[in-house]
Amino acid sequence: MKNLYKSFLLGILLFNAVGTNAAAQENNDSSWLDSYNRAVFEFNIKVDRYTLKPIAEGYRAITTPDIRDRVNSALYNVVEPISAGNHALQGSFKKTLISVARFAINSTLGLGGMFDVAQGWGLEKEPTGFDETFATYCIPDGPMIMIPFYGPSTPRAMTGMVAAVYGDPLYWAMVNDKNYADKIGWSYAAVGVLAVRERSLDLLNDLEQNSVDYYAAVSSAYQQNRQKLKNLCIFNKDKDNDTQSYDFDFDIDEENEI
Numbered sequence: 001m002k003n004l005y006k007s008f009l010l011g012i013l014l015f016n017a018v019g020t021n022a023a024a025q026e027n028n029d030s031s032w033l034d035s036y037n038r039a040v041f042e043f044n045i046k047v048d049r050y051t052l053k054p055i056a057e058g059y060r061a062i063t064t065p066d067i068r069d070r071v072n073s074a075l076y077n078v079v080e081p082i083s084a085g086n087h088a089l090q091g092s093f094k095k096t097l098i099s100v101a102r103f104a105i106n107s108t109l110g111l112g113g114m115f116d117v118a119q120g121w122g123l124e125k126e127p128t129g130f131d132e133t134f135a136t137y138c139i140p141d142g143p144m145i146m147i148p149f150y151g152p153s154t155p156r157a158m159t160g161m162v163a164a165v166y167g168d169p170l171y172w173a174m175v176n177d178k179n180y181a182d183k184i185g186w187s188y189a190a191v192g193v194l195a196v197r198e199r200s201l202d203l204l205n206d207l208e209q210n211s212v213d214y215y216a217a218v219s220s221a222y223q224q225n226r227q228k229l230k231n232l233c234i235f236n237k238d239k240d241n242d243t244q245s246y247d248f249d250f251d252i253d254e255e256n257e258i
Contacts, residue, residue, distance in 0.1 A: 033143060040146035041215045047149060048197075056197035070114040072195055077106050077113020078188075082129060082167050089133045090232075098123050130167070131160035131229070138233040144223055152222040 060068070084099035102118040102125065110117040119125060134156050135141070142155035153161075165171060170188060211217035230236060 033145070037144070037146040037152075037219070038215050040148055041218070043148060044146065044151060045214075052193070052197045053201070056194060056201055059194055060198050060201065068195070068198065071191065072199070073106075073110075073116050074113040075192055075195055076125070076127070077103065077110070078170055079164070079168060080106070080113075081169055082164055083127050085167060086128045086130060086133045087126075090128065090136045095126055095128075098126065129160055130163040131157050132232060134160060135229040135232040136234060138235055141226060141229070144219060152219065154226070157226075 080099055080103040084096050084103065087093075087095040087099055102123050105118040105121070105123070106113045106116060109115075116125070139156055141157070144152050144154055147153050147158070170184070207217050207221070208214050
């Protein structure tokens with residue numbers, strides 16, 4: 001599993017190099033990037049259609065909404081410390097304390113996070129990640145690039161994912177437990193991917209059925225959804241800008257679900 005993380009990091013570094021080159025050429029000629037994105041998108045759709053989507057539909061068919069809620073809640077609880085750390089980096093210490101309290105309460109009274117006891121006590125979930133932190137410090141997002149087997153992303157978003165992987169408490173638990181690292185890591189990844197795909201079934205089905213150009217619809221929704229991150233920049237004074245955005249969960253709090 002450790003080698004997998006190293007390979008993933010290397011891939012992201014290469015991706016960022018491509019993203020930097022794409023940003024440099026975007027003003028001149030972005031047609032090559034659009035062609036690449038469409039090709040990867042079509043590949044991803046075919047892979048999803050014959051693998052992830054049927055499995056996600058089967059998962060929905062044999063489980064109840066309550067069971068899926070318990071799974072999703074537990075998955076989120078694992079990465080609550082990442083939200084806490086990023087709230088601190090963003091200068092929101094009240095939200096940091098809330099995230100820390102949520103993790104402590106839900107990990108114990110909530111049976112490992114399966115039940116969101118903290119929310120019932122008025123401690124609302126406010127997920128955030130490294131992508132938002134980078135946006136707060138005005139780091140450019142870069143162009144949208146389709147990633148094989150994954151979907152749309154940007155250089156900044158993928159860099160945030162790498163940071164989240166190495167900030168995940170489960171990662172450090174696996175590093176210290178060589179005997180079960182691979183079993184835990186692959187199981188955690190499989191459950192996470194399955195949960196994400198099930199949550200997006202209705203959204204993606206609706207988007208595909210009602211779009212003349214599915215790629216264009218996904219691309220537009222993704223990029224519009226990221227527009228709200230621009231207002232996080234500490235130098236951006238237009239905090240009240242109501243940029244329209246889709247609740248388009250790719251999902252992910254991208255980095256939390258990697």
